[in-house]
Amino acid sequence: MKSDGNETTPTDSEFSMDFFSNTTLSDGDVQFLDTTLRDGEQAPGVSLSPDQKADIARRLDDAGVAAIEAGSACTSAAERETIRRVTSLGLDARVTSFCRGVQRDVDLALDCDVDGVHIVVPASDRHVEGKVGSSREEVVEKTGELVAYAKAQGLWVEVIGEDGSRADYDYLEAQAEAAFDAGADRFCFADTVGHASPEAVYEGVARLAEHGPVSVHTHDDLGLAVTNALAGLAAGADLVHGTINGIGERAGNVALEEVAIALWHCYDVEPMETESLYDLATAVSEATGVRLPPNKAVSGENAFAHESGIHTDGTLKDERMYEPYPPEAVGRERRLVLGKHAGRAGVRAALAEHDVELDDEALAAVVERVKTLGEKGRRVTDADLLTIAEDVRGRSRERRVELLDLTAASGQGTPSASVRLRVDDDERSAAGTGSGPVDAAMSAVRQALGSEFSFHLESYHVDAITGGTDAVVTVDVEVSRGDRSVSVSASDADITVASVTAVLDALDRLLPGADAEAGDTVPADD
Numbered sequence: 001m002k003s004d005g006n007e008t009t010p011t012d013s014e015f016s017m018d019f020f021s022n023t024t025l026s027d028g029d030v031q032f033l034d035t036t037l038r039d040g041e042q043a044p045g046v047s048l049s050p051d052q053k054a055d056i057a058r059r060l061d062d063a064g065v066a067a068i069e070a071g072s073a074c075t076s077a078a079e080r081e082t083i084r085r086v087t088s089l090g091l092d093a094r095v096t097s098f099c100r101g102v103q104r105d106v107d108l109a110l111d112c113d114v115d116g117v118h119i120v121v122p123a124s125d126r127h128v129e130g131k132v133g134s135s136r137e138e139v140v141e142k143t144g145e146l147v148a149y150a151k152a153q154g155l156w157v158e159v160i161g162e163d164g165s166r167a168d169y170d171y172l173e174a175q176a177e178a179a180f181d182a183g184a185d186r187f188c189f190a191d192t193v194g195h196a197s198p199e200a201v202y203e204g205v206a207r208l209a210e211h212g213p214v215s216v217h218t219h220d221d222l223g224l225a226v227t228n229a230l231a232g233l234a235a236g237a238d239l240v241h242g243t244i245n246g247i248g249e250r251a252g253n254v255a256l257e258e259v260a261i262a263l264w265h266c267y268d269v270e271p272m273e274t275e276s277l278y279d280l281a282t283a284v285s286e287a288t289g290v291r292l293p294p295n296k297a298v299s300g301e302n303a304f305a306h307e308s309g310i311h312t313d314g315t316l317k318d319e320r321m322y323e324p325y326p327p328e329a330v331g332r333e334r335r336l337v338l339g340k341h342a343g344r345a346g347v348r349a350a351l352a353e354h355d356v357e358l359d360d361e362a363l364a365a366v367v368e369r370v371k372t373l374g375e376k377g378r379r380v381t382d383a384d385l386l387t388i389a390e391d392v393r394g395r396s397r398e399r400r401v402e403l404l405d406l407t408a409a410s411g412q413g414t415p416s417a418s419v420r421l422r423v424d425d426d427e428r429s430a431a432g433t434g435s436g437p438v439d440a441a442m443s444a445v446r447q448a449l450g451s452e453f454s455f456h457l458e459s460y461h462v463d464a465i466t467g468g469t470d471a472v473v474t475v476d477v478e479v480s481r482g483d484r485s486v487s488v489s490a491s492d493a494d495i496t497v498a499s500v501t502a503v504l505d506a507l508d509r510l511l512p513g514a515d516a517e518a519g520d521t522v523p524a525d526d
């Protein structure tokens with residue numbers, strides 16, 4: 001292990017991970033403490049309102065998380081209000097607050113009606129001497145006094161030895177012993193700066209577990225957060241601290257959903273309902289504004305998407321061919337997408353979803369064109385695929401719905417928009433208002449179309465292609481009508497025009513062809 005010469009690190013690591021094989025975990029051996037609302041919220045720029053904290057806490061509780069750290073009561077009066085909002089929910093989960101090793105912080109936490117506190121005391125010499133200007137002996141003494149004080153107030157108490165992975169483990173053990181002697185319910189091994197190897201975590205936790213119940217708190221600075229959480233469990237910890245989406249200081253905390261799925265998939269242990277993981281991930285992403293990377297395990301957009309032909313073909317033959325576990329296990333669905341790496345099987349299946357069947361020769365031509373489009377770095381949408389198929393078959397299609405004119409006004413007043421559409425042989429105009437110009441334009445479009453041409457917007461996503469105020473934006477939508485849906489993408493310098501164009505293109509694709517029999521309509525759904 002690399003050292004900057006300042007910290008003491010007890011383990012001269014050899015690359016040996018056989019400790020995992022000596023461990024048997026059973027359901028009930030592991031619980032989760034979610035700290036999205038405390039350590040997660042410490043990610044730069046994140047601040048959750050009382051309602052947002054309450055919503056996330058309810059979801060965590062419903063999913064079976066054992067404990068929720070709702071915030072740091074010492075932060076401010078506003079933060080105490082957010083914690084009180086969570087404690088007032090009457091959740092099954094234990095609700096706790098972060099406290100420094102000072103009595104005032106415990107009193108402030110008590111003021112929020114929490115069930116328990118995490119008393120964080122410095123463990124490494126860097127923190128003992130450099131941060132709080134104290135000594136090892138003084139910290140041990142104060143820890144005992146504070147634990148006894150908090151216990152006397154009826155609180156559940158966990159002591160966290162901050163920067164424990166860079167502490168002298170003999171001293172860490174002395175701290176844990178003092179905490180347990182004073183009545184602490186548990187002690188937490190904290191890899192505060194995400195510095196430890198799995199072996200170092202294993203050794204630290206194993207030594208602490210000799211004294212009482214141990215938790216493990218890991219960070220992802222080395223990309224080892226999940227491995228280290230598992231190493232902690234293997235060494236005898238029974239509570240994992242983590243955050244949804246791994247948000248937190250610097251590179252973040254361990255992502256609780258990743259620990260959850262790893263425990264469920266590899267060890268058949270389920271400390272929380274895995275089916276709730278995706279909903280939790282999206283709720284936390286929306287509330288915090290921290291976007292999910294597309295390749296993120298469990299919750300990334302691509303976690304259950306297959307583009308390459310070999311994978312798509314295999315998946316169509318056996319859904320589990322290229323997935324470790326089914327998407328439904330985390331509340332998701334599988335997606336087959338088309339692009340540069342597409343093959344015949346995937347294209348045939350995508351066309352079949354729109355009731356289009358082609359002979360081998362036409363299919364090969366469509367595959368070729370799909371690949372060419374994908375090579376330009378473009379996402380190949382359903383509309384692209386259907387246009388290519390029509391072209392290859394030499395069929396032209398008459399549009400049924402077309403945008404003729406669009407005006408949108410936004411400013412400090414209520415945004416408004418008016419549209420003029422052609423719908424079959426009719427020209428229709430309507431105006432609408434909304435939360436912004438796009439919303440206003442959509443309202444005008446729906447009015448102009450009327451209930452006969454209703455549609456449901458399944459998803460809406462905007463990307464700026466260039467970086468300036470003159471950026472061209474691309475709008476990706478998925479629109480459904482009845483049991484069919486299509487994806488379309490449209491680009492324009494004007495976001496409202498791009499949005500309306502994408503939605504109308506999608507709707508047009510969902511309507512039966514102009515030459516269809518009267519009454520041959522797809523049932524509307526809203």
Ligand SMILES: CC(=O)SCCNC(=O)CCNC(=O)[C@H](O)C(C)(C)COP(=O)(O)OP(=O)(O)OC[C@H]1O[C@@H](n2cnc3c(N)ncnc32)[C@H](O)[C@@H]1OP(=O)(O)O
Nearest residue numbers: 039042072074075076100101102120121122131132162192
């Ligand atoms: C690893 C972690 O996640 S630690 C948790 C981080 N969370 C937070 O910082 C919560 C939000 N923090 C805050 O709102 C503020 O920092 C407050 C209200 C807690 C304190 O604000 P201030 O009084 O202005 O202090 P400031 O932030 O400048 O410095 C932190 C103080 O806490 C002390 N402190 C830090 N850790 C501990 C500890 N474990 N035990 C006791 N005191 C501690 C520091 O020594 C410093 O005290 P000093 O001012 O006497 O030197």
